[in-house]
Amino acid sequence: MKAVIFDMDGVLIDSEALHLYDFRVFLNKHNQSFTSDELSEFVGLDKNIFIERLQKMWKPVNQLPSIEEITEGCKYPSDSFQDILFPHVRFILSHLKKNNIKIAIASSSPYDIIYKMLSVNNITSYFDVIVSRNDVQAKKPSPDIYYEALKRLELSPHDCIVIEDSSVGIQAAVNAGLNVIALKENRFSVDQSKANWIVNDLIEAWIKISEVFNLTCSD
Template structure:
């Protein structure tokens, strides 16, 4: 095969979580900040926590040094946390992960989500053992669209960019993968008006990876 490793994003790629988070965050925010529109929250999809914090402060018209607002956000995020990730796992995930392993490909996960969310998802969905490398953007200096998270992952796998296929959905994630020098397969999602034009491949679901690889 042309590619020797497949690197997955998590939210919107392995799990259908993005609208779940977005809707619940909006529902709580608008109670306190009624001028915020849900469409204004769309850009946070695929953002790291650091960049998202800046945007949220701007939308709420609160200064960045307002720690009380940070506490409000944390309460909102905690109240909207996914309790059972098996309910949002895309149905084809285990099948495609198993197939990739059978083909001898390396598999990695590179997500902007917090470490505890990634860990909970992997354990609840019983897919941790498929991944040779797991990394959270929470621990990095730079966030997507910066390529750092993918560069580190490729180094861990011992692979060159041209040997890797990155599976993403968001504008920032796709830009990060392209900037890292790898080919990107974009999982189509028309709910958030993502710009997926820079992706080399476009797939309806993860089963499309088979066609890309073969």
């Protein structure tokens, strides 16, 4: 039995652009000016790491908003899950199931957000394992979330492929000894060089998975 482990944000749903848009609005409100490269550094970060990095970059530091204000200003765009589901999600999930490939999520988002996304898009039944930020202490790029996914899948790293998009997510998977497919990101300056393969979409991801697992693409 083999498995594919999906990140959620930027892989199953196109939430990164909304995150950065809301982040830009928040920064403009507080007269903060970040370059595109600086904004890209926040892609895929756990909430606590996100806030820590923002605190270090805020100028002047004595005008830094409270944690509550930052959290509210950059809150998750959770009302649009159907609108931001990536094309071909159901295609790849159904093809994995047809080939008896286990499917997991390993996401830095909290459980309630993950389950809401799956429920709204009616894809919960595809997933055998769901691991969230609630399940581990150390967040990506720590490999802990992928170690936990492997433990629940009862599989070794060489039997699994991860689909990621952010540099911290890719690093987490690599740190866990996993092979990684990166969904190419053209809008932000994201370092995906540590991924084993870079693809344009989830159909290309399925083709690559078929090659690695020696499956027939048409199955």
